[in-house]
Amino acid sequence: MAGRLKGKIAFVTGGASGLGAACAARFLAEGAVVTIADLAIEGTSAGGPGSLHRRHFDVTDEAAWEAALAETVREFGRLDILVNAAGISLDGDDLEHCTPEIWNRTIAVNLDGVFLGCKHGVRTMKAFGGGSIINFASILAKVGDGGSIAYTASKGGVRLLTRSTAVYCNRNRLGIRCNAVCPGYFETPMLTNYFATQPAATKQNLIAAQPSGRLGQPKELAGLLVYLASDESHSCNGADFVVDGGFTAA
Numbered sequence: 001m002a003g004r005l006k007g008k009i010a011f012v013t014g015g016a017s018g019l020g021a022a023c024a025a026r027f028l029a030e031g032a033v034v035t036i037a038d039l040a041i042e043g044t045s046a047g048g049p050g051s052l053h054r055r056h057f058d059v060t061d062e063a064a065w066e067a068a069l070a071e072t073v074r075e076f077g078r079l080d081i082l083v084n085a086a087g088i089s090l091d092g093d094d095l096e097h098c099t100p101e102i103w104n105r106t107i108a109v110n111l112d113g114v115f116l117g118c119k120h121g122v123r124t125m126k127a128f129g130g131g132s133i134i135n136f137a138s139i140l141a142k143v144g145d146g147g148s149i150a151y152t153a154s155k156g157g158v159r160l161l162t163r164s165t166a167v168y169c170n171r172n173r174l175g176i177r178c179n180a181v182c183p184g185y186f187e188t189p190m191l192t193n194y195f196a197t198q199p200a201a202t203k204q205n206l207i208a209a210q211p212s213g214r215l216g217q218p219k220e221l222a223g224l225l226v227y228l229a230s231d232e233s234h235s236c237n238g239a240d241f242v243v244d245g246g247f248t249a250a
Contacts, residue, residue: 004230006031009076011069013059013117014086016040018188019136022218023083023225028052030226033076037068038086059086059113065120078128081229082121084114084135087154089190091197094147103150110154111161118165122176130175134228135162137180139244155182159240166238177237179228184244186216211246 010027014020015036024036028051037057058064072079087110090102114135125131140148141155162180169176185191185206195203207214221243227233228241242248 002029003031004226004232005081008032008080008229009072009078010034010081010083010229011037011072011079011121012083012085013037013057013113014136015083016054018085018190019183019186019218019221020083020085022222023085024052026219026222026226027081027229030230032081032229035068035072059084059116060108062116062120065116069120069124073124073127079121079124080128080131082117082125082131082133083225083229084117084133084158086113087136087190089148089151089194093150095149098149106150107154107157110151111157114158115161118161118178122165122169122174125176126174131177132229132233133165133176133178134225135178135180137162137182137240139182139184139242139248141180141182141240142242143248162240163238170237177228177233179233179236179238180240181221181224181228182240182242182244183221184216184242184247185210186218186221188218191215209247211250216243216245 005027010032012020012024012034015024016038024034027034035053035055037055039058041054041056055068057068069079088106090106092098092102118133121133135158137158138155140152141159145152159180162178165178224241224243228236
């Protein structure tokens with residue numbers, strides 16, 4: 001059923017590639033007006049109503065958040081959906097080699113950026129009686145991974161930030177829902193770049209460890225994101241949804 005997000009205004013960080021791009025494309029197909037905000041985008045471009053808009057954007061810059069969401073309201077009249085999908089995973093993130101620079105940059109993008117999104121998303125949405133915020137955590141927010149210390153810490157923080165945001169909105173009767181998705185291993189540029197720095201067998205070993213025998217495809221997460229963004233998920237709030245092909249079920 002197409003048109004599940006018809007007329008809704010969405011802002012998606014990290015939307016230039018990977019899971020964020022799949023999310024933005026599906027939202028657009030479902031009738032939303034979508035702005036993708038990403039460091040990989042040069043400048044700002046916009047089309048007519050119902051089109052995909054692009055914005056160069058740094059999620060760690062609070063002033064940029066204030067300006068971007070204010071402009072969204074001026075141009076489209078409201079903000080209904082915010083997806084905090086921007087994230088990074090840096091080389092050298094294991095416990096003994098993670099430097100303060102790697103730690104701080106990872107936390108800044110993956111956790112501070114989501115905090116700023118939630119803060120200014122709530123401030124913006126409450127004027128319109130509600131909305132949906134969707135944060136990207138990870139299955140590594142639920143299980144330890146010795147090779148990704150800063151990354152796992154940041155994603156664990158996103159899970160609890162999501163719950164705290166939902167509770168805050170509930171207590172203040174803001175009509176805003178906040179949920180998290182916890183993807184497993186999807187075939188994205190981030191994972192491809194990781195494989196490029198690892199021994200040749202790393203990819204095949206990871207694929208062999210998947211119950212499905214393959215990596216996830218970004219479009220397979222997009223349907224859940226549409227549900228969480230739509231009015232269909234009115235009773236979903238403060239939850240985290242694992243999408244990992246059963247990897248963490250064993």
